[in-house]
Amino acid sequence: MDGSSSVARRLWLSRRLLLGVVVVLLVSVLVFLATQVLPGDPARAVLGHDATPERVAALRTELGLDRPILDQYFAWLGGVLSGDPGRSLVTQEQVSTLIGDRAVNSAVLVLVAAAIVVPLSVFVGAWAGRRRDRPVDRVVLVVTLGLTALPEFIIALLLVILFSTSVFPVLPGTVLLAPGQSPLSNAEQLVLPVVALVLGVLPYLARLVRGSVIDVYESEYVRTARLKGVPERVVLRRHVLRNALVPAIQGTSLALAYLTGGIVVIEQVFNYPGLGSALVDAVNNRDVPVIQLICLIFAACYVVFNLIGDVLTVYVTPRLRTAGR
Amino acid sequence: MTTQPTPGLSRRGFLGSAAALSLLAACGGGPAQAGGAPRRGGRLTVATGGAKGSDTVDPMLLNSAPVSFMARVLYDQLADYSNEMQYQVRMAEVIESNATGDEWTIRVRQGIEFHNGKTLDADDVLFTFQRTFSLPGAVTVGKFKPFVDLNAITKLDQRTLRMKLIRPAATFQTALASPFKIIPVGFDPRTPVGTGPFRYKSFSPNRQWVCERFGNYWDATGESQPSDTPAPADLGPKPYLDELVVNVINDDSARINALVTGQVDAINQVPYAQIPTIEQKPGLKLLESKTGAWTGIYMDMRKPPFDDVRVRQALRLAIDRDQALTACLSGHGVVAHDLPEPFAPGYPAALTRKRDVAQARELLKQAGREGLTVELVTGPVSTEAVAMCTVLAKNAAEIGITVNVKQVDTATLFGPNFHNWPFSVDKWPPQGSYLTLSALTDLSDTTTLTHMGGQDLGELRSLYEQAQATVDQAKQAELTQRMYRIQYDRGGWIIPFFANVENAHSTRTAGWPKFDFAGRTFGNARFEQVYLTG
Numbered sequence: 001m002d003g004s005s006s007v008a009r010r011l012w013l014s015r016r017l018l019l020g021v022v023v024v025l026l027v028s029v030l031v032f033l034a035t036q037v038l039p040g041d042p043a044r045a046v047l048g049h050d051a052t053p054e055r056v057a058a059l060r061t062e063l064g065l066d067r068p069i070l071d072q073y074f075a076w077l078g079g080v081l082s083g084d085p086g087r088s089l090v091t092q093e094q095v096s097t098l099i100g101d102r103a104v105n106s107a108v109l110v111l112v113a114a115a116i117v118v119p120l121s122v123f124v125g126a127w128a129g130r131r132r133d134r135p136v137d138r139v140v141l142v143v144t145l146g147l148t149a150l151p152e153f154i155i156a157l158l159l160v161i162l163f164s165t166s167v168f169p170v171l172p173g174t175v176l177l178a179p180g181q182s183p184l185s186n187a188e189q190l191v192l193p194v195v196a197l198v199l200g201v202l203p204y205l206a207r208l209v210r211g212s213v214i215d216v217y218e219s220e221y222v223r224t225a226r227l228k229g230v231p232e233r234v235v236l237r238r239h240v241l242r243n244a245l246v247p248a249i250q251g252t253s254l255a256l257a258y259l260t261g262g263i264v265v266i267e268q269v270f271n272y273p274g275l276g277s278a279l280v281d282a283v284n285n286r287d288v289p290v291i292q293l294i295c296l297i298f299a300a301c302y303v304v305f306n307l308i309g310d311v312l313t314v315y316v317t318p319r320l321r322t323a324g325r
Numbered sequence: 326m327t328t329q330p331t332p333g334l335s336r337r338g339f340l341g342s343a344a345a346l347s348l349l350a351a352c353g354g355g356p357a358q359a360g361g362a363p364r365r366g367g368r369l370t371v372a373t374g375g376a377k378g379s380d381t382v383d384p385m386l387l388n389s390a391p392v393s394f395m396a397r398v399l400y401d402q403l404a405d406y407s408n409e410m411q412y413q414v415r416m417a418e419v420i421e422s423n424a425t426g427d428e429w430t431i432r433v434r435q436g437i438e439f440h441n442g443k444t445l446d447a448d449d450v451l452f453t454f455q456r457t458f459s460l461p462g463a464v465t466v467g468k469f470k471p472f473v474d475l476n477a478i479t480k481l482d483q484r485t486l487r488m489k490l491i492r493p494a495a496t497f498q499t500a501l502a503s504p505f506k507i508i509p510v511g512f513d514p515r516t517p518v519g520t521g522p523f524r525y526k527s528f529s530p531n532r533q534w535v536c537e538r539f540g541n542y543w544d545a546t547g548e549s550q551p552s553d554t555p556a557p558a559d560l561g562p563k564p565y566l567d568e569l570v571v572n573v574i575n576d577d578s579a580r581i582n583a584l585v586t587g588q589v590d591a592i593n594q595v596p597y598a599q600i601p602t603i604e605q606k607p608g609l610k611l612l613e614s615k616t617g618a619w620t621g622i623y624m625d626m627r628k629p630p631f632d633d634v635r636v637r638q639a640l641r642l643a644i645d646r647d648q649a650l651t652a653c654l655s656g657h658g659v660v661a662h663d664l665p666e667p668f669a670p671g672y673p674a675a676l677t678r679k680r681d682v683a684q685a686r687e688l689l690k691q692a693g694r695e696g697l698t699v700e701l702v703t704g705p706v707s708t709e710a711v712a713m714c715t716v717l718a719k720n721a722a723e724i725g726i727t728v729n730v731k732q733v734d735t736a737t738l739f740g741p742n743f744h745n746w747p748f749s750v751d752k753w754p755p756q757g758s759y760l761t762l763s764a765l766t767d768l769s770d771t772t773t774l775t776h777m778g779g780q781d782l783g784e785l786r787s788l789y790e791q792a793q794a795t796v797d798q799a800k801q802a803e804l805t806q807r808m809y810r811i812q813y814d815r816g817g818w819i820i821p822f823f824a825n826v827e828n829a830h831s832t833r834t835a836g837w838p839k840f841d842f843a844g845r846t847f848g849n850a851r852f853e854q855v856y857l858t859g
Contacts (some may be wrong), residue, residue, distance in 0.1 A: 017561060058461045090379040164585075165586060169585075169586060172588055173579070174372075174574060174588055176372075176589070181530035227641060229467050269576065269578075269579065270579060271574045271579040271583070278378075278531075281377065281378040281531055282378060284378075285378050285736065290378075322440075
């Protein structure tokens, strides 16, 4: 590899990073505008029933809601950039402490689910692809199609009924975590949420891998390798899997991004104390700084996962790796 | 009681001792526990719904169901209502007024200790009043503002205050019995200190409360609220539990799952449709009580078309109360007749209203409002609020009124338009006195939302003031009844029912109060009389 291509790649990478930052910033503007469009404000959401005009006015002043919108946005942005995302309008707590352990909880859930679903999908996909049109493949297709048709929250509810409350009462159906307690300290509670997420992503990813494995099997270079007398195992390992990896990487990055968003629903069903449930509550309370930061984290995750997917794709695709030479 | 069934008993032996037990219970009125022998100590873990990110442990900011019942756990009051809505003095030894009701003397009991060891005295009561008036968002301020002049409170001695009120308030003691939690001088909500049966250990909004037994609880040997499984006398002073953990599980199904799988010992806010599920599960018990809590649909009586009493009465006659009770609460409630506070003195139980489509149509015709279309703004102020509006819309269609139900979220409902929705919903807990409630709603100083128009308002206000100026209970009740009558004939509230409060608990726990007329859930949060068994 010569110097000019590595410079080009570095340029490409920094451009992607920059674009990523711009995307995240745009998201923050959009989210901020969206929160302004929502009727009601934190002062009213907090006071609820007792929202008399004078008390709303007093609380608004106290919370700084009477300042111009642009002022509020830039004050928040400046804070985030200098590492201080501000205080919750509702609890007056630091936003970072408010969502700190929730962010960790959500990350644990996503990462554990990803660590299971990615290898599993590659395995199931490759297996089915290799046995195309045979009974195994048919079964995989039908099952994954069935799972795709079920919304995640239905899967979650079915799991709870099956393994927690009614049929086999063996696993807890609700996650109870004390603030600051690691979700891994009570792994039993994690089983059902993780399985629900895995079953939500597996069909998509496995079918993707299956499709690309089939494509590669039909390619000329595989036929050539077989004609050369290369053993089938080596064909699978050297030629098929390696080339089928590209769509799998793209799929995985999308799946991870999807998982990050998808946890909102799963967290709600299992009462899992993560970012998703915090976001739902923050929206109900019109707690703008909390909404903003969580959306920012979600947006950043999307950007980062996509970026990693693209970078890995470039690295495993010789044609792309050498482009720009 | 020593003849509890022990684990490992044979069936015959169990039946034998169960028979002996029921015989004993019949003779002595002793409790018969299903879960084993009552024991002292241990940790009770419960799960609550209705929590919000804005929840606090500040007893003056009661803005959600768990905040309001947890305030009863950590703090106490000068006076209070029992679980059957009977007025009682609590930490006060004396709360009495002069003959005109405009000068009140409050003396606190001797030797009541706060969680930090400080003894309760008159300064703490004064401080509580001052903080109520200065803290933005304090909920009780509305009940005191029209009467209390902070500069007219004199300290007579270490335990006694004398308050000269701005105007007569013969029901001032009922305002003290509403959630007016006494806090010590210099109270800091970050390290909350009260006189309640449990002491603060930790709190994380929308996640968890942890409290521990307060050994010097002032009312440790006081009478408990009626229960089907009262604690035996040898369980010692209250509270019986060592620790109370309240987890937030806002999702209804997740909360029930947590109880069914044994992750928690009790839950509140059981959805009405799920009651059969609870009743079928062995080892679980439903804790249900009727309440005086109500969700009402109000009509702005100062704006057309609701400024015409005939339109209001037509809608009140249109709603099918029995149908509403079945559809919204699966029958778990009591039919109401548009009048609140069923447990308050003076409540006219004789004033009832039945569905009458013909009369409703006639009234509408007289008003010239046939074919009327109105928008009803509703939101999740209570579990039944939205369903209730749907029932009204359906019933109103039969008298020729088109009611378009518009559903919004709570922040929107109480949003900038809150005081402009002409037709909307609101929810109130029982206040124990119709006069107290009126001052907050139909005679409120801060909003004219549910004020009557024209002469009615003046008449209502005059009756209210007369009632506040007399300490003669009979006279007061008679004046209250006249106010009720005006509301019944010309008011703007549609109150179809009083919903029951539904909790469920494992039979490993007992001692739960059977009544909770205030509807605060968990038997009015009297966790001090709950104990574990087995």
